Amino acid sequence: MTAAALRPSDRASQPVLASFGAPPVEGMAALDRIGTVVMLDRDSSLFYEGDAADYYFRVIKGAVRSCKMLADGRRHIGAFFLAGDFIGLDADAIYPFVAEAMTSVTVMRYSRRKIDVLISEQPRVATYLVGIMRDGLCSARQRMTALGHMTAMERVASFLLELANRADDVRISLPMTRTDIGDYLGLTMETVSRAFSQLKNEGIIKQQNVHELAIVDRAALENLGEAA
Amino acid sequence: MTAAALRPSDRASQPVLASFGAPPVEGMAALDRIGTVVMLDRDSSLFYEGDAADYYFRVIKGAVRSCKMLADGRRHIGAFFLAGDFIGLDADAIYPFVAEAMTSVTVMRYSRRKIDVLISEQPRVATYLVGIMRDGLCSARQRMTALGHMTAMERVASFLLELANRADDVRISLPMTRTDIGDYLGLTMETVSRAFSQLKNEGIIKQQNVHELAIVDRAALENLGEAA
DNA sequence: CGCCCATTTGAAAATAATCAATGGAAGTGG
């Protein structure tokens, strides 16, 4: 599973035999020329559910969550977007979710209209974006497996592993609340908390503070989380 | 949620403001010129997990499932592919799952190499494929919500609704076993069966036979299934 | 320093899984 649905960076390092060709790094550079830097405060929204999806975003700094409210008031978090992640690529005409800044956030904003023009000039930009979408699909599939067939502990373990892989460090920052994690993993806040406590008691993780932890025994964590 | 991850037909009927332009119906016609018809017996595989992903497929007739085995032997079904659905669009260099024919099946097979050539000649083909991928992402997100936050009954109800929408009929054919449905919804066979029985007892559905049922009270089913 | 809110922890209740047995339909071989 993955913490962020759309993640270009990993992909750029993989060789690709498949259709649409290899992801051109220059695709991103071309994109950046038409992007605008936007800064947002914590708890503000990049956009709301139902807004016209006129922009893509890419997170430069900070963390963003995408939420969807269910009919009965339950909340589902579709993804956590961290530095490097694209937001909104999967939107059609309107955004199907609200995107909220969990921290103060810096994002690049790309006009989809301009991107269309750019694509007609540089087809590799499309290739680049398609690669990102494919990654998104891949992550989504993994996450479905997680949500469908994993126990609470397995979900939490694989969530931490994903964050650890992104951080390239045993230290993990958790900008989100326990409730956020629960809404992301399909668990309650309490169950998430209990899983954390158990991992702590078993010496698999260590908590610096509520929003910062370190993986002590990675092998044990992988044992718990790598069911998929 | 959706029964099939990749579904082009619905999309072609939606207006699209967004990037990559409107889905060109002619994109599909161009594709078909480079496709090969393939027929497969029940229980045979289109491809195996780890195979080089050299082809996309589109189901013409019959039903296909994609499976992934988890480390502990559990099985996850990623998608049911019915007539019209594309298979393999989300694959990178290799297929990340096995695709198995649940019935005797007729599919179109498209060489990804040829598709690349086609795209360079007709950019709208790329647009068409991107649209399908976006649909896939959208469905995946809905399904994640289902798996993450829905009760057993809600999952089964929304599964039936999805099939009903695809069938455009109150009669639904279920080519898959109860175990298949369970592995798709993240439930056991028994729980699925109990949900069916309850829906039957409440007069919401009627069973012609095990693999054929009819929706009697659609409103009630939507009440149960439309949490998302 | 104290308040507020998120987190942690505990106990009870609900939901789904597991274990187990029965029922039924499709396909096989006599």
Add this chain to the structure above:
DNA sequence: CCACTTCCATTGATTATTTTCAAATGGGCG
């Protein structure tokens, strides 16, 4: 053509996991 076999579905009883309800703890911020 029928009986047998096998596989799948259904139903029941029990167990396990997670949620829900409730209370206590603790850290951050004014």
